[in-house]
Amino acid sequence: MNKYIIGDNLDLLKSTKSESVDLIYLDPPYNTGRNFGDFVDKFESMQFYREKFMKPRLIECHRIIKKTGNIAVHVDPTISHHIKILLDEIFGEKKFVNEVAWVTGGNAKNKTKMNRFHDTIIIYKKSNKSTFNPQYLPYDDAYRKSSSVKVCTITKKEYVTTAIHNSQPEINPRINLRYEWNGHKKQWYVSLEKMKKLHAENRLKYNAKGVPRIKRFLEEMDGIPIRDVWSDINNTQGPEKLDYATQKPVKLLERIIKMLSNKGELVLDPFAGSGTTGRASINLNRNYILFDISKKGKNEFEKSIKKLDK
Secondary structure: OOEEEEOOHHHHHHOOOOOOEEEEEEOOOOOOOEEOOOOEEOOOOHHHHHHHHHHHHHHHHHHHEEEEEEEEEEEOOOOHHHHHHHHHHHHOHHHEEEEEEEEOOOOOOOOOOOOOOEEEEEEEEOOOOOOOOOOEEOOOHHHHOOOOOEEOOOOOOEEEEEEOEOOOOOOOOOHHHEEEEOOEEEEEOOOHHHHHHHHHOOOEEEOOOOOEEEEEEHHHOOOEEOOOEEOOOOOOOHHHOOOOOOOOOHHHHHHHHHHHOOOOOEEEEOOOOOOHHHHHHHHOOOEEEEEEOOHHHHHHHHHHHHHHHO
């Protein structure tokens, strides 16, 4: 653990113990045909790329992921459908979790088609026991100024309201939660004792008909749930930029790692490049294993680690 190993990642994956890894993140070649300097992203055909290059590596990834583990494959929209078909085949269609659009930006002119403005991160789980930690964004000014946010006249705290009764009780009947409150007999989400307590604490907001909703103060809530379009993380820039093409931002990897693994677990990146996955893992108290065929990538990673140590 906590090593950057140079070599053919297929051989290295085959030598890795079965069900020993908690999360695999990979940012493989995209078969763009471009020469990035650090590597040439070109294969003899898309069929070769999919069947001979990616498929055997994804099969090994599936083998070494724990039952509680996940895989996140970072590609672009031109090949995302090829990768998703492979993941459906290897992990199973029902193991699909999310397809994230990471907004990368770019203003280059294109007269033949719309410019690509995002990368795709495809997430699959090993089993229904796989780790998923919801992540949240802080409430911003736009949200706080929205019509749904009110200020409590008593506590002076900002709050939103959510329903406290089931509008379709026949779908999930709970007879023990059916009672009359304030002249309305409904199936509530809380017991009568809890309802009395909430009322006494001024945690209920009544409409004109006297039907309550529960007040949820912003300071007690997690934040705005992160959805499957990520536009708040910029491309790699500033002090973290290394001398390596296609480097991804540390914040992007931190989000993926926090969402799909827990502290102390093992994260593996078989296309490690400049080692962003390792840097993010260190920041978040995870262990890591990095594979790549490029010695330059390892050198850049080691330089970045020395900066972290300082």
